[in-house]
Amino acid sequence: MTQASTPTADTVRRLVRSLLDEGTGGTGGTGGPKVRPVGEGHEYTWWVGARHVLRLAPDRAASVRRRRELRLRDLLRSHLPVALPTSVAHGDWAPGLAFTLDALVPGGTAEEHDVSAVGEADLAGLLTGLRAVPVRQAEAIGVPRGAPRSLEALRRMAVHAAERLAAADEFDAARLHQLTPPGAAQLATQPGAAVLTHHGLTGEHVVVSADGRVRAILDWTEAVIGDPAEDIAGLAVSVGSPAAVRAATLAGYGPRPCLRGLWLARCDTVMRLTDHLDGRTGDTVALLRTRLRRAWEPILLERVTAFEGDEPEP
Template sequence: MTEERLPTAAEVALLAQDAVPGVGVADVRPIGEGGDHASWWVGTEHVARCALDRGGSERLRREVALRGLVGDRIGVPVPRSVASGEWARGRAFTLDARLDGVSAELCSVPAAGEAGLARMLVLLAEVPVADAEALGVPPEAPRNMPGLLRRAAAAAESVAARGEFDAAWLPRLHVPAAEAATAPGTLVHNDIKGEHLLVAGDGRISGVLDWTDAVTGDAAEDVAGIAISVGAVAAVRVAEAAGFGPGACARALQLARCDTLALLSDRLRGLDDSPLPLLRAQLRRAWEPTSLDAPHGA
């Protein structure tokens, strides 16, 4: 078996049959998302995720354990594994109960959703770091902001030359309130984006998906993810409601803006295959002018 082999629908159906009696191959449909794992709809109520290599297997097993730790503690639903194991030698899988809701990429996040995200940030900070790290969640040092800013400025020039970025926005990269210091490390989802946030019909956050990249580290990374997902203005509201000060909010904006420029630049140069419409939307959201931006950058 090679590292690249994907599971077949028949293999996924066989894995699910003990937990979902009566499921067959016809009930299994690929989702087409995931970096180091393949994701499948199983019927109408379950999702199967199969790791494609040993590193992905380690992260997937760790995610299942981490979701067990945070599931009742962070104020928003996370997927629950109803079966797990290996779909092939050394390749992990989990069969999760499907959560209700619509991807935040497809709908807006209203006030109720913002309140849920703020509560999640508060409660994530209360999860003991030692408990998360005991499950294998790695510590991660805060990213070096001067280096990020230099690379982002270079990316802005190349992206603007292709008509994909308004150079007049560039002053927003240097948010006046940003501080070099960061808060003590907390548990961080570390990959918040629209497709990982589910929104219920009443506006609540009905699910936060894919915890495979979780770390203990800089909580501003999650605020940056919220800016990329729902916009900089909403992200600042969420962060302030969660008790973040101006410096931490500003650092999060810088992270989001640096990342969206770098990702779009890489895509335009053929170094990434992410969908261009998604990257453009994420950049627009992260670069919204906020109350923290200098007047000339608004």
């Protein structure tokens, strides 16, 4: 797998200088454009001035996803009620390694701002729009299919992880007993349920304004045609389970995918916090605890036990 050296400020500055004309907001006078990495652990994503963000693919596989994302954005714009990043320039920053220079989308993130009731409607529009994208069109531009995860296998792993967290006084392992093996089997995906999914709806990818509206969704490189519960799970971790389930319900999803998404999120957050104990994640413990708390917020839908006939027609 081809991989270039980690980009430096000089590497980024030379690339951006060749892309941006003077006066676009990305230059810094005779000293060249002002650039800085977006944060620790994000050495391939850089702020460029006050108006742009540069994303560099670290290897060829990431380059394929980066180029596909440009085509996917164009396909999505007519379907989604929220904004998508707009590319100012794109190409290769090293032989075979892609980059995109995007206009910065204003606003904070779901990690910084709570989503309002109107923002939940925005998220419902996002989920509705993704279901409306013809699967054949997504496949035609290279979006792959993703197999649904086994909730029972995930449950078993999460039970062991929860015991580790309980020993560290981080979590009450008994809470996972709510999801039984029969319950996990009942929440398996249904035939014909696959839709286009973002598949990476972390809080940092959900742009939220100060008034709680969802203004944009970032980073579509992990998009797949697959289980819609994965996006519901992502929203549960990003904005809390009640808001995620309300948005999914507004989008027409019935109890089964909502509860499946809820339990995917809960198992995932338990396991990721355990990964922190083992030193296998770069996320801060504060962020992992926040995500755990959001995913485990109670919802009334958990009392639903009958699923027959609850799904809308695709």
